[in-house]
Amino acid sequence: MAAKNLLLLVGDFVEDYETMVPYQALLAVGHNVHAVCPDKKAGDFVATAIHDFEGQQTYTEKPGHRFTITHDFDKIDANSYDGLVIPGGRAPEYLRLNEKVIELVRHFAKAKKPIAAVCHGAQILAAAGVLDGVRCSAYPACRPEVELAGGHYADIAVTEAVTDRNFVTAPAWPAHPAWISQYLKLLGTQISL
Numbered sequence: 001m002a003a004k005n006l007l008l009l010v011g012d013f014v015e016d017y018e019t020m021v022p023y024q025a026l027l028a029v030g031h032n033v034h035a036v037c038p039d040k041k042a043g044d045f046v047a048t049a050i051h052d053f054e055g056q057q058t059y060t061e062k063p064g065h066r067f068t069i070t071h072d073f074d075k076i077d078a079n080s081y082d083g084l085v086i087p088g089g090r091a092p093e094y095l096r097l098n099e100k101v102i103e104l105v106r107h108f109a110k111a112k113k114p115i116a117a118v119c120h121g122a123q124i125l126a127a128a129g130v131l132d133g134v135r136c137s138a139y140p141a142c143r144p145e146v147e148l149a150g151g152h153y154a155d156i157a158v159t160e161a162v163t164d165r166n167f168v169t170a171p172a173w174p175a176h177p178a179w180i181s182q183y184l185k186l187l188g189t190q191i192s193l
Helices: 016-028 091-095 099-110 119-128 140-148 173-187
Strands: 005-009 032-036 045-052 060-068 083-086 115-118 162-164 167-170
Touching: 005 016, 005 099, 016 032, 016 045, 016 060, 016 083, 016 115, 016 173, 083 099, 083 119, 083 173, 091 119, 099 115, 099 119, 115 119, 115 173, 119 140, 119 167, 162 173, 167 173
Parallel strands: 005 032, 005 083, 083 115, 115 167
Antiparallel strands: 045 060, 162 167
């Protein structure tokens, strides 16, 4: 299997598990993963947040870890990447305001490169206008944005994921086994035991 070059788009208060777990899993199977954040360079870090489901009407938020950026955002060339990963958390709500982020997402969508988005990551997809006719899961509070962007909201269990065209989406980090597995399949990853 040829290693793929993947771009991981993060920002301050990105969800901790939705960043660390796919980053490490994709590296573990042999892919190259470049973590970038607007206005940050290799060696800088973002603060993450841990979101948990503890019985309240929505998730709770606690401080996470520092996640180190591996590449300069301003120097990336979308043409050199085979896929995109967009974690959730609070970062997508402001990252979607960055025009270069929107251009990147549009590049991956237009080129039909595999895109994995989880939880609030769908906010960036919606802002980029790439969800028209796409079945897309997200954290339930993002449903209106998915639908306003022309997507078909996939109301699935928090442990499930959905693949439609070149998009793999899931509601939150409890879906990691399904979400990462479906993304690996879309990437053409082969794992031998």
